[in-house]
Amino acid sequence: MTAFFLIIVITMLVLFALYAKRSKSDFPESLIMQHSPIKIGHRGASGYCPENTMASYKKAIELGADFLEVDIHLSKDDVLVVHHDPTLDRTTNGKGNLRDYTAAELKELDAGSWYHSRYKNERIPLLREVLENFGSEVGILIELKHPSAYPGIEEKLAEELGKFQECSTSKNKIMVHSFxxxxxxxxxxxMPDIQVGVLIKRRINDQKLKEIAEFASFLNPKQTILSTKLQMRIQKHGMKVFxxxxxxxxxxxxxxxxxxDGIISDFPDYFLD
Incomplete structure (x- = not known):
């Protein structure tokens, strides 16, 4: 009995020693990593393809994105088009303000060659095209860019999304946010049934958080200002944190x-590691 007892004690000591070598954070981290934030492809997979193009969205889905983040403006003829900048010079062969062009004129522009010659046939997508082509595969996170420059853009977006929902059986979600x-x-x-959020890149006080929480489901702080403290303040007001x-x-x-709750990245595949 004595020898058997000694074997048990020695075994327990060995196991304890092995366990003690583990980092103190191993156990809580293993629990934390069970949580999986929404993987949001920024302008698609803009780390690999020209941003806000069909090629970029296809790549983001291939790399496992849960949502595509898309930026929208209004064309001269009041069509919702997907593009980041208010001007065309950086990512197309066009010049000047996007809102000075009709949707048909915008569709003639080259939106891929600036990135690489193999993308020379990429065009500026219409929001309708993005919804029709990808809305059944992934969620779509729509950012209204400079909405004050486009009076009535909210109504246009509500109309477009209403049409999409009428003819779609997809259960993938649509979310909308803006600065x-x-x-x-x-x-x-x-559209009270669609989750909306607010983007921020500066400090925010509790009064403003309270005001936003009255209508928003999530707040989206720039990564450089997001801390555990800010996260807890946002969650205290009942909102999710992107x-x-x-x-x-x-x-x-x-x-x-x-x-x-969600992370936006140019590289959707970085979530795999």
Whole structure:
């Protein structure tokens, strides 16, 4: 009995020693990593393809994105088009303001060659095209760019999404966000069933958080200002926490451990590590 007891004691001591070598954070991290934030492809997979193009969206889906983040403006003839900048010079062979062109004129522009010659046939997509081509595969996170420059853009978006929902059997979600809080208030009143959020890149006080929480489902702080403290303040007001634009694997890992609800990245495949 004595020898058997000694064997048991020695075994327990060995196991304890092995366990003690583990990092103190191993156990809680293993629990935290069970949480999986929404993987949001920033302008598609813009780390690999020209941003906000069909090629970029296809690549993002291939790399495992849950949502595509798309930016929208209004053309001269009031068509919702997908493009980031208010001007055309950076990512197309066009010049000047996007809103000075009709949708048909915008569709003639080359939106891929600036990135690489193999993308020379890429065009500026219409929002309708993005919804029709990808809305059944992934969620779509729509950002209204400079909505104050396009009076009535919220109504146009509500109309477009209403048409899409009527003819779609997809259960993938649509979300809408903007830096413009008033624009999101207006859109929420038009389509209360669609989750809206507000983007921020500066500190925010509790009074403003309270105002946003009255209509928004999520807040989307820039990664450089997102801390555990801010996350807790946002969650205290009943909103989810997203962050943008995270293109470093270690930072993605850190935000996953923080259990944020969504991470926007140019590299959707970085979530796999």
């Amino acid at each position: 413009d809080m008033e624009s999101m208030k207006r859109f929420h009143q038009l 962050t943008w634009t995270v293109n470093n694997k270690k930072q993605i890992h850190m935000f996953k451990m923080m259990q944020v």
